[in-house]
Amino acid sequence: MERTIDIDRERARVAREAGALARPRIWTDTIGALATTAWRAVSSAAPDAPLVLLGAAASAAGAPAIGPVRSEPAAIAGAQRLVRRGGPAYIKLGQFVASADGILPPAWVQAFAWCRDDAPRLDTRIVRDVIARELGEDALAVVEEEALAAGSIGQVHRAWLPDGTPVVVKVRRPGLRRRLRSDIGALALAAAGAERMSEDVAALNLPGFVELFAQLTLEELDFRLEAHNLVQSAAIYRDCGLDFVQVPRPIDGLVTSRVLVMEHVAGVPYDRAGEELDADVDGERLLQLAIGGVLTSTLLHGVFHGDLHAGNVLVRHDGTFALVDFGICGRLSEEQRAALGAYLMGFAAGDAAAQIHALRRFGAIPADADADALVAELGAELERLGHRADGAVTFERLGDTVGRQLAILSRNGFRMPKGLVLFFKNLLYLSSFAAAIAPQADLFSTIERALGDLDAEHAARLGAALAA
Incomplete structure (x- = not known):
């Protein structure tokens, strides 16, 4: 160990x-x-x-x-x-x-x-050899032959502890x-x-x-960092009252830099949810929960899952979520959280000046950039895009809107810090999520409903972050 x-x-x-x-x-x-x-x-x-x-x-x-x-x-x-x-x-x-x-x-x-999720597979014999070297020959009773997923860093298999408990084991590629x-x-x-x-x-x-x-x-x-992300994220979701999100728990004593054993969580990747789940699963409610979860954990605690593609967001039959693969997590300081909250308010209002001010606070725009020229260019683009079509801003249009804004900001010296890159990636993933389960949902009204569902204490904390 x-x-x-x-x-x-x-x-x-x-x-x-x-x-x-x-x-x-x-x-x-x-x-x-x-x-x-x-x-x-x-x-x-x-x-x-x-x-x-x-x-x-x-x-x-x-x-x-x-x-x-x-x-x-x-x-x-x-x-x-x-x-x-x-x-x-x-x-x-x-x-x-x-x-x-x-x-x-x-x-x-x-x-x-x-x-x-479909990188070239490692031979299962190699996977078992790594597990044996890292954890010992008897740490796992069974490791399933077929991999659940294979990525650039590791490969994931279902397995069972000696007492019969089902788990998932993630193994880093050798060398x-x-x-x-x-x-x-x-x-x-x-x-x-x-x-x-x-x-x-x-x-x-x-x-x-x-x-x-x-x-x-x-x-x-280093899978020890991922194990810490799992434990920290689960604690944050509990603190925020996000009981509709399940995070797999690392198994004590079975975590090294190269191997991570965690509890098995069930669910269907969100891009298959419409085909495989019951018809009574409410797509708009799931979207509202997803948005509420992302905004609440990010703005209140500054820690969020950094890679919410379909394979990492599992929808369960009871209408809740399971999140997996916490190898990448975003982390924001208190000042960055306040700046991000201000940016989101400016984004929702179509206010170019508010967005530029917030991004400068975040540290994404150089201090010597011509803010007035940048506001004018972004404002013209926002007006041209016409944020609201027939009174709605659908997630289908979110990617195009974000992409055009980023291109403008980049031409003027915009360099996104790591945390902001990951958060914007999550916005784009939410766009894909919405397209899969609630394609006609209105972006801003969905955000408003998600925030309205928070209890009074967390709503007040989130409001303070947004107003900072």
Whole structure:
């Protein structure tokens, strides 16, 4: 068993490591990674595939979709071949692309949807060997042969404890840390070189994206951090009265940096809920609960699930949720929570000045940016978009609205901090969620109803956060 760790210190160490990896440098492993990446790209008949993929992933995180982000079938196909041949770092980039519904063209999002839960499978014998080395031969009585899901970082199987308790075990891919470090170093060099060659590419701030990518990826490598996220999130949901959200509990003594055993939770991914659940499950109520849960946990506690795609949000037959895969969590300071609350109020009101002021408070807009010009440009775009169509703002239009705003802000020096990237990703995931279960729901009226369902104490705390 591994010793316990100081969670805050470990997160700070990961952030430092990510910053170091994102700085261009030449090391033996980096040269090797660049060589193999070039070979994969050339063998895929797409020499620019690494830059195309990196540009698309950066655009998914808020950079303007210009320069190397192209929608020609050949460009997408070349990038997809690179992801399939390139290994975990490239699958992780594909996950960024798959999360950008509304920001990137649909052809990009659809081409990389498989990266979320259907990465190449590990042989089950390897999975069992890792479990035995980390936990001991007798820690689990049975590990099911077929994987429940396979991602860029780990693979998940159903299993049973010796006493017959059903659990889920997540196993990190062997050799992953070294492989990811070398590939991130190669991406940093490629990003820095491309930035010097083109003003359009420089506008994407690819080096900044590589650092964000490195931090998110390295945090996911240590399953002890994920176990802490599970425990902390469950406590937050209890404190907020969100009893309609279930989070799997880590099993004491069966958590290491490479293996995480947790209780099994049942449910159907939300994109299949309409087909597999009872007809009396109320889609609009589920949407209201989902919005209330996201806003309440984020604004009251500053901690939220950072990757709410369909495979991680399970709808249960009783009309409640189970959330899984807490490898990525967003964390906001008190000041950031207040700024985010102000931004949401400005977003709901279509108030460009309020949004720009809030984003500056958040630290996303440089102090020397021309705020008046930015407000004018954003205001014109908001007016052109026409937020309310027939008195409603549907989630179907949310992705387009957010994407256009991010492109404008990026052109003016907007660089989203990690917490804001993850929160905006969740807004886009809510758009997909609504399209699956309540496509005609009105965005702002649904938010208002969700907040109205809070008890008096939490409503007052949330109102204070929004008014700060």
